[in-house]
Amino acid sequence: MKKQHNYSTTIKWTGNKGTGTSKYNDFERSYTISVACKKDIFGSSDPAFRGDKTKHNPEELLITSLASCHMLWYLHLCSINNITVVDYLDVATGTMIENSDGSGFISKVILNPIVIVTEVTMIQTAIKLHNKANKFCYIANSVNFKVCHNPKCFIKQ
Numbered sequence: 419m420k421k422q423h424n425y426s427t428t429i430k431w432t433g434n435k436g437t438g439t440s441k442y443n444d445f446e447r448s449y450t451i452s453v454a455c456k457k458d459i460f461g462s463s464d465p466a467f468r469g470d471k472t473k474h475n476p477e478e479l480l481i482t483s484l485a486s487c488h489m490l491w492y493l494h495l496c497s498i499n500n501i502t503v504v505d506y507l508d509v510a511t512g513t514m515i516e517n518s519d520g521s522g523f524i525s526k527v528i529l530n531p532i533v534i535v536t537e538v539t540m541i542q543t544a545i546k547l548h549n550k551a552n553k554f555c556y557i558a559n560s561v562n563f564k565v566c567h568n569p570k571c572f573i574k575q
Contacts, residue, residue, distance in 0.1 A: 426453070427452070430449060432449055433447055433462075447470070448461070449462070459474055460473045477514055481511070484527050484558055484561070485527075487558065489508060495550055499543060499547065502537070502540065503534065503544070504534050504536060505532075505534035512526070513525045527561075527564075527566070532569075534573070535571060535573060537573065544569075545571050
């Protein structure tokens with residue numbers, strides 16, 4: 419039996435400088451993301467598209483969604499496979515292709531997780547579990563581009 423989970427988020431444009439979108443250069447691309455009982459996230463477009471470099475942009479948030487979903491599935495899978503992870507770091511990257519008409523798309527995302535485990539005997543399984551985490555990741559299953567993985571695993575020193 420399939421379970422259904424529903425999510426709700428509110429996005430509010432905060433970039434009206436007084437004249438709305440009357441002219442291309444007369445408004446900011448800033449917005450606030452709100453979810454009940456959570457801290458707001460301040461966003462903007464990428465600076466290449468007149469955005470505020472101090473705020474999160476949609477492309478970064480998409481990559482973050484993929485990386486965090488993968489990590490959470492991975493940690494779950496490690497815990498049920500007797501792999502003790504004591505540290506996890508991922509510097510994920512993504513590539514966006516912009517078309518000549520201004521449209522664009524994310525062409526790929528690369529996750530680069532660095533995992534620290536407690537025993538050398540865990541390393542091989544720890545590496546393999548990244549493939550399984552990718553198969554289970556809800557976000558990775560929802561995108562139409564390749565999500566690659568370059569995992570590294572080390573023993574706690």
